[in-house]
Amino acid sequence: MPDFRGGGAEQVMVTLAQEIARRGFDVCLVVLRAHGPLAVDGSAAVHQHVLDARTTRAAVSGLRRWLQAWQPQVLLVSPSHLGWAAAWAARATTTRVFIREASTLSAELAALPWTQRWIRLAAEKYLCRNVRRGALSHRAAADLAHCLRLPPDRICVLPNPVISATLWQRGAHRVAQTPAALDPNRPMRYLSAGRLDRQKGMDVLIRAFAALKPRPGDRLLIAGEGAERPALEALANTLGVASQVEFLGYRVDLIDLMLEASAFVLASRWEGLPGVLIQALASGLPVVATDAPGGAAEILEQGRWGRLVPVEDVHALSAAMQALRYERPGQPDDAWRQRYDIVHATDRYLDFMDLPYRNGDSRPCAE
The missing domain is CATH 3.40.50.2000 (Glycogen Phosphorylase B;)
Structure with missing residues (x-):
């Protein structure tokens, strides 16, 4: 994820990391930059790795080195504009990349100048074409499938784990x-x-x-x-x-x-x-x-x-x-509560990434 600035996407990623770590997995939060007020609960034993990159493009080489050194089983990426960098960095590794689309892609694209819109769409379509994707609602999933010309069954609906x-x-x-x-x-x-x-x-x-x-x-x-x-x-x-x-x-x-x-x-x-x-x-x-x-x-x-x-x-x-x-x-x-309950929603993410609910066997990650 980009940083610890405290937006909804970042908060959900921290919540997921903490809940998955509590189930016995070794989990590492990889961020481009270290700044931001969002804190990680120390009791959950979540590692952190900072790429110290000012831009998404600058993060590719550092992320590739980290992936090659630690060989994590999976890499969950959010927001989705970081997905192309993760997919590119993960080439020639055994890590499986999953992208969590945190917004509605068509609306995000519409807010960009046409040159940036074209570049973003090209990166999403071609650099991430073999990556499995998740969207946060059925409406957002349909929008994502339409924008990227993907079969609907390629996209999993992933409710936010926000109710404790x-x-x-x-x-x-x-x-x-x-x-x-x-x-x-x-x-x-x-x-x-x-x-x-x-x-x-x-x-x-x-x-x-x-x-x-x-x-x-x-x-x-x-x-x-x-x-x-x-x-x-x-x-x-x-x-x-x-x-x-x-x-x-x-x-x-x-x-x-x-x-x-x-x-x-x-x-x-x-x-x-x-x-x-x-x-x-x-x-x-x-x-x-x-x-x-x-x-x-x-x-x-x-x-x-x-x-x-x-x-x-x-x-x-x-x-x-x-x-x-x-x-x-x-x-x-x-x-309704169970749909967004932290435990039940995390189960959904583990299904999405083909991981068991408990006793994970991924390798430790860097401090």
Whole structure:
């Protein structure tokens, strides 16, 4: 993976590494760069190897040397733009490469200049043509198959492992402690989380919050960092809601924030499978999400577990946020939970990589 910056793809890779290591495998997280706030649980005995490469291309030679020296059984790569480098580096080794597509490929390609789009698509099609791929939702898998002209059976759907037993128990406790009758005049704490970039649609969210004509006690809490933070702060100021929009930066206590919030809002323009939306539902929060390319509709089961609104529709999003004022906390059913439970979802990844569930026999990796 690229680094430890704390995005959803990186967090899932760390969670997988820790859970697979707990099952007896020797696991190493290989990163291009060492920077970022994301921490690895030391109790899981996960090794780390830093390639110290500024670009994906520069990482190829270092990754090849590491693969030749340690000969791991498998190499799981995420996000997918690193896949071509891993496939190229793994030539003439016994390592099997697997790519985890963390977003929706067509939307990612559409956001690139045409030259970069062509290069990315060529690399995906030709350098990675023999690599097995996973996508995070059925919608993203269909999109990936269409973009790369692959048979659908070449792509495995891999739900994010993001629900721990502790999170589910804390969410259930929160639901049980909520009064049967909610005060519709209570102050609302709307929470959202994600990188501050165009994909996550925080500009749409701020406009929707302003359109609510929020009451004095209402707050919009935005957890995450990114290049668009100054522009988003300026937008909140222009719309007259700067005093009620709080930019929290990257937070390691996101679950605690969810348990203290009134509702969760996801305004993304596209996604893979938003883990924060899954965690918000597990914590018992009422939610609203955009029906963006990716897995939000799949998570919500087409609106069964939360509200879906069109992408970039400020008025629909604002109306849905207003409706959340009257909704009690609740959790989806147990079948839904198991799909994203860390243990069950990790089983799915091990199946994907043709590895046993326990007592792995891969070789140790470098410190």
